[in-house]
Amino acid sequence: MITLKNFRFSRRTIIFLIPVNLVFLFFVLLYLESIPSQHTKALTSYFKTPNTSPTFSTTPPPHAGTDSGPESKPESELEVKPDIEPEVKPDVKPDVEPEIKPEVKPEVKPEVKDTLEEYGFRIQPNDVQFKYISDDPSISKEDAFLKNEKIYLAEMAKDASEPKDFNMHTIRPPPVDKIDDYDRVSATIVSLVRNQEIDSITYTIKQFETKFNSKFQYPYTFLNNDQFSEEFKERMLSLTNAQCEFVVIPAELWDKPDWIDKERETTAMKALADLNIPYARMASYHNMCRFYSGKFYNVPELQKYKYYWRIEPDVQFFTDMNYDPFKYLQNTGKKYGFTVNIYDIDETVETLWPETLDFLNKDDNYKYVNPKGAFQWLTYNEQLPKKAKVANGYSCCHFWSNFEIADLDFYRGEAYTKWMDHLEQTGKFYYERWGDAPVHSVAVGLFLDSEKEVHWFKDIGYVHNPYYNCPTSPFVEGCEAGKFCNFAHGNDQNCMATWINQVGDSLKKVW
Numbered sequence: 001m002i003t004l005k006n007f008r009f010s011r012r013t014i015i016f017l018i019p020v021n022l023v024f025l026f027f028v029l030l031y032l033e034s035i036p037s038q039h040t041k042a043l044t045s046y047f048k049t050p051n052t053s054p055t056f057s058t059t060p061p062p063h064a065g066t067d068s069g070p071e072s073k074p075e076s077e078l079e080v081k082p083d084i085e086p087e088v089k090p091d092v093k094p095d096v097e098p099e100i101k102p103e104v105k106p107e108v109k110p111e112v113k114d115t116l117e118e119y120g121f122r123i124q125p126n127d128v129q130f131k132y133i134s135d136d137p138s139i140s141k142e143d144a145f146l147k148n149e150k151i152y153l154a155e156m157a158k159d160a161s162e163p164k165d166f167n168m169h170t171i172r173p174p175p176v177d178k179i180d181d182y183d184r185v186s187a188t189i190v191s192l193v194r195n196q197e198i199d200s201i202t203y204t205i206k207q208f209e210t211k212f213n214s215k216f217q218y219p220y221t222f223l224n225n226d227q228f229s230e231e232f233k234e235r236m237l238s239l240t241n242a243q244c245e246f247v248v249i250p251a252e253l254w255d256k257p258d259w260i261d262k263e264r265e266t267t268a269m270k271a272l273a274d275l276n277i278p279y280a281r282m283a284s285y286h287n288m289c290r291f292y293s294g295k296f297y298n299v300p301e302l303q304k305y306k307y308y309w310r311i312e313p314d315v316q317f318f319t320d321m322n323y324d325p326f327k328y329l330q331n332t333g334k335k336y337g338f339t340v341n342i343y344d345i346d347e348t349v350e351t352l353w354p355e356t357l358d359f360l361n362k363d364d365n366y367k368y369v370n371p372k373g374a375f376q377w378l379t380y381n382e383q384l385p386k387k388a389k390v391a392n393g394y395s396c397c398h399f400w401s402n403f404e405i406a407d408l409d410f411y412r413g414e415a416y417t418k419w420m421d422h423l424e425q426t427g428k429f430y431y432e433r434w435g436d437a438p439v440h441s442v443a444v445g446l447f448l449d450s451e452k453e454v455h456w457f458k459d460i461g462y463v464h465n466p467y468y469n470c471p472t473s474p475f476v477e478g479c480e481a482g483k484f485c486n487f488a489h490g491n492d493q494n495c496m497a498t499w500i501n502q503v504g505d506s507l508k509k510v511w
């Protein structure tokens with residue numbers, strides 16, 4: 001029988017049992033410890049499941065509250081569980097870049113009222129005004145002219161080989177054998193022309209091809225209010241390897257509207273003719289001006305293009321172009337490019353400026369005015385003060401639109417479209433003789449940033465008789481640097497110095 005004595009553990013048994021117990025105890029403790037952390041893990045994985053709310057959900061899992069343990073705690077406590085991290089949403093950017101709205105608000109000056117006296121403009125709802133601020137109010141027109149001529153000649157004496165504000169090496173012409181593969185911008189060379197101008201447009205295109213387009217082969221769009229003759233088409237096709245489109249302008253974009261008052265028109269034409277205003281009585285010239293002002297960018301065949309270069313019969317190009325000016329505009333964000341800057345005949349635009357101000361002071365149209373506009377250039381009145389007087393505050397300075405390289409979307413935009421609707425309903429393309437050049441220029445001066453969006457193609461030597469842009473440049477041949485007019489008495493028609501003053505130091509970044 002087993003006696004108590006017999007039951008006593010032998011020393012060997014005790015030595016064996018101690019580690020066994022310790023191991024058992026260890027596992028028991030480990031198990032007890034593991035219970036809450038498993039619950040926590042379950043809860044954590046619930047909150048991290050992909051279909052839960054993107055923000056940290058306070059909704060307990062379906063089984064919460066039925067079990068004992070952490071899940072049955074109040075929701076507020078669940079919310080602050082330290083090891084439950086809210087789902088971190090990856091920084092997913094929307095596919096569509098957020099639209100960057102152009103700044104249309106006027107610069108905020110401490111005293112808005114002072115801007116008219118200090119800076120020459122006030123741009124507020126139903127209160128848009130412009131005023132020329134002179135630094136020498138008593139200057140005579142003769143002295144103003146001499147001062148401006150000096151500014152112009154000094155500027156033209158500087159080298160103007162190429163613009164400096166862009167890496168021109170990236171927009172060079174393609175190698176001759178790669179021209180078919182050239183990655184062209186959406187652009188066309190535009191010319192409104194009549195069949196009888198076949199020789200004078202041939203003269204233009206021959207040079208234009210030599211100096212520029214044979215290297216790039218941008219397509220031509222010839223526009224006419226009549227059918228182009230076969231002879232005309234064949235001749236143009238023989239001058240270029242580029243594509244040519246011959247377009248008859250739809251009558252509604254060309255013809256004078258029916259509602260124009262014939263009597264008023266005839267009286268106005270006679271009044272202008274009496275002043276020896278060129279083309280005063282020429283109905284087709286009025287149509288042309290209206291078409292180039294407010295219609296040409298709506299021609300169906302031009303819808304596929306964003307940029308255009310306008311050329312005219314009988315002009316001359318003097319610069320051997322070694323870069324793509326459309327790509328230059330596109331890459332710099334510029335919208336309007338010009339070469340010649342002159343005064344218009346004031347009697348032809350007597351009410352263009354007042355009508356424009358009427359528009360800007362209507363509804364919320366003030367918002368279309370770009371606070372960086374060329375207001376001082378638009379209102380300058382010292383060199384030819386009679387101009388600004390007759391034109392009711394408009395200097396008559398304008399970019400000569402027989403040369404233009406520009407962005408068609410500028411005209412297609414809201415500001416230009418609405419303003420053009422306003423001008424159109426006045427009928428004054430017929431009751432006065434508003435030209436497309438002052439019309440484009442007033443819009444450029446009001447709606448664009450004069451320093452960033454308007455470009456003087458100073459490097460492009462050009463003449464439309466009698467006015468020149470002739471730069472100092474190794475790429476120019478055939479004109480005299482700095483020459484402005486074929487007749488000395490026409491030099492006072494130059495408005496470029498006012499533009500140079502307007503854009504100030506920004507010109508130094510380009511030239």
Ligand SMILES: Nc1nc2c(ncn2[C@@H]2O[C@H](COP(=O)(O)OP(=O)(O)O)[C@@H](O)[C@H]2O)c(=O)[nH]1
Binds near residue numbers: 284288312
């Ligand atoms: N198809 C067509 N083109 C015209 C008409 N009148 C003018 N043009 C063109 O419009 C542009 C400006 O006319 P232009 O006579 O040169 O005017 P200016 O430069 O102001 O003297 C030129 O390209 C002309 O060929 C017209 O009645 N029909």
Ligand SMILES: [Mg+2]
Binds near residue numbers: 402464
């Ligand atoms: Mg012309």
